[in-house]
Amino acid sequence: MNGHECYIIGAGDFFGLREIPDDSDYVIAADAGYEYCRKNNIIPDLVLGDFDSLGVAPKHPNVMQLPVEKDDTDTVFAIKTGLEKGYRHFYIYGGLRGGGGGPSGLGGKRSDHTIANLQSLLYLANRKARGWLFGENCVWTAIKNSSITLKGEGNVAVFCFDGVARGVTLKGLKYELQNAEVTSDFPIGVSNSMAAEEATVEVTDGALLVMYDIGIGEEN
Numbered sequence: 001m002n003g004h005e006c007y008i009i010g011a012g013d014f015f016g017l018r019e020i021p022d023d024s025d026y027v028i029a030a031d032a033g034y035e036y037c038r039k040n041n042i043i044p045d046l047v048l049g050d051f052d053s054l055g056v057a058p059k060h061p062n063v064m065q066l067p068v069e070k071d072d073t074d075t076v077f078a079i080k081t082g083l084e085k086g087y088r089h090f091y092i093y094g095g096l097r098g099g100g101g102g103p104s105g106l107g108g109k110r111s112d113h114t115i116a117n118l119q120s121l122l123y124l125a126n127r128k129a130r131g132w133l134f135g136e137n138c139v140w141t142a143i144k145n146s147s148i149t150l151k152g153e154g155n156v157a158v159f160c161f162d163g164v165a166r167g168v169t170l171k172g173l174k175y176e177l178q179n180a181e182v183t184s185d186f187p188i189g190v191s192n193s194m195a196a197e198e199a200t201v202e203v204t205d206g207a208l209l210v211m212y213d214i215g216i217g218e219e220n
Contacts, residue, residue, distance in 0.1 A: 006082035009033035009044070010075050010094035011053040012113060015136040016040070017093060018214075026087060030074040033094050034058050046081065049074040073116050076123070083127060090124060090131040092117065118209060122161055125207055140211050141218075147202035150194065154213030158182070158189030158201055167204025172196035182208070 004024040007017075011032035021027050021042065029037045031049030036042075048064035051057050057065055066077060075095060082090055095117040117133055121142035124131040133140040141148070142161065147169075150156065156173055160182040170177040174195045182188055182203075189208075194216065201210055 004087070005089045005091055006085070006087035008075060008078045008082070008090060008092045008095070009036050009042070010078075010092065010117070011049075012094045012097040012117075013135070014094040015134070017042070017091075018134065019091075026082065026085060028078040028081060030078045030094075034060070036094055046078075048078060048081070073113065075113075075117055076120055079120055079124065079131070083124075083129065088129045090129065092120075092131055092133045095120075095133045096135045118161070121209065122207055135214075137214050138211055139214060139216075140209065142207055142209050143201070143203060144207040145204060147200055148210065149219040150199045150201065150212055150216050151197065151219055152213070152216035153194050154216050155211075156192045156194060156199065156201075156213075156216070157211040158192065159187060159209045159211075160184045160189075160206065161209040162207045165203045165206030165208055167202070167206075168208065169200065169202040171202075172199030179204075182206075 007021045007025055007027045008030060010030045014036045027044045029044035029047045031051055032053035034047050034054060037044050046062050047058055047060045048066060050066045050068040052068060057063050079090060097114050118140060121131045121133060121140060125142040125144040161184060163184055165182045168177050168180045168182045172195060173192045175192050
């Protein structure tokens with residue numbers, strides 16, 4: 001198994017990388033994400049897609065041409081490829097469309113791809129992997145039957161994205177919960193914020209979608 005990171009550069013709104021991939025990481029450019037890589041001097045290990053956004057398959061030594069009509073989006077296919085190669089941590093850029101810099105990362109053109117990419121975070125969590133979806137001012141991630149510790153200042157939001165999440169505890173946030181049940185049809189976790197140096201988001205049975213400001217980090 002590989003202990004390093006898989007970077008996926010998609011065709012959505014791109015605001016630069018928080019960290020530059022090193023030689024031990026695996027970089028996948030999905031469709032027009034290749035243009036972001038080229039403009040930022042990032043050399044992808046693999047370029048894949050149906051290239052409906054880019055317009056033409058690029059000249060690259062490792063190109064995977066996908067059909068236009070398929071069940072997987074280019075980003076999901078990239079995630080599956082990374083999982084097959086043994087990667088468990090996925091940093092996804094260019095995955096928010098039309099307003100990815102705002103607190104939600106939703107709106108504008110092709111919001112369907114934004115929702116699909118948020119679902120892909122749950123897809124990873126269900127396979128004991130983690131994904132982080134980066135916008136201009138926010139990061140989205142998903143956890144299942146586990147917890148994360150956050151450090152920094154800014155806004156935090158927590159959503160149930162998969163029916164019912166039980167044993168939800170929020171500590172160190174302005175609005176706290178203790179062993180609560182959170183459902184996908186009521187946004188009890190919206191518009192929260194850091195209230196301490198560290199905050200904990202935990203779920204014992206189920207999955208949570210977590211959004212936090214770009215200035216907040218996760219403790220290992």
